[in-house]
Amino acid sequence: MSADPRKPVLVIGLGRFGSAVAATLERMGHEVLGADADAEIVRDHKDALTQIVEADCTEIETLRRLGAAEFDTAIVAIGTNVEASLLAVLALVDLGLPNIWAKATSERHGRILERTGAQHVVFPEQKMGERVAHLVNERLLDFISFDGEFAIARLRAPEPIIGLPLVTSQCRKKFDVTVVGVKRTGEDFIHAVPDTIIMPEDELVVSGRIDRIEAFSALCAS
Structure with a gap:
């Protein structure tokens, strides 16, 4: 506001x-x-x-x-x-x-x-209901939607991009999401750049269409 x-x-x-x-x-x-x-x-x-x-x-x-x-x-x-x-x-x-x-x-x-x-x-109740629904599967750690189609979410690093720099994993091209930032244990969030290598325990901040973010988070190792 x-x-x-x-x-x-x-x-x-x-x-x-x-x-x-x-x-x-x-x-x-x-x-x-x-x-x-x-x-x-x-x-x-x-x-x-x-x-x-x-x-x-x-x-x-x-x-x-x-x-x-x-x-x-x-x-x-x-x-x-x-x-x-x-x-x-x-x-x-x-x-x-x-x-x-x-x-x-x-x-x-x-x-x-x-x-x-x-x-x-x-619509606070509706927005909170949507947020809970997206978080309940525990793949997404946090979630904020915009205009019903786009969102910013925090999630655990999916298996297919672990160990790779972002320029190699090509998240935007392959998964249609943008990795905005990376959080590592004991460190502050850092702005993601093409050379950022994703580690196994990393948490990512990503943006994109809600369905693409959900599909991306589903790639997380069980």
Whole structure:
């Protein structure tokens, strides 16, 4: 989520997703105002965030009183109440915020959020489900997808390229993946170059189409 570090970010909805986003933004150096209509949630997070308020952010007048119009970026992290998430986005649009992110719980919810005016819609549960599915076979050590077709993954070095420099193994030509970096025990990740020789215990960071990465990881020795 891109946000100007010199300006504050408004986070509406402090459930697991919203509170995690808010806390991470604060650690990154952003000034964050967290808001939730549930008094108990606000009490639970009062020590985790520098600024937190109990407020019904589906009302435009409430948002005005909070100074929401002065924010460039707002994140609507309301998940369970679809109507509330839509009303909050609509109110932010009416206030003229240029950078609105919203959490969606379904494709239909996401489409409505976009039509309401959210510039960025995220599906955290869906993305996490996809990530777990790709990791469960234990061939992939980490996995991040982009646009549903491409990904960056961390995996153990497959048997066919062990002992070879990358220029010889020709991963891009033979397997249609790009080896971006290499991690060795006790060492930092290094940027992969054509002369990099892959060792048996190496972990690789690779990029490419998801199906190609899955096929590449399947070459790992059992």
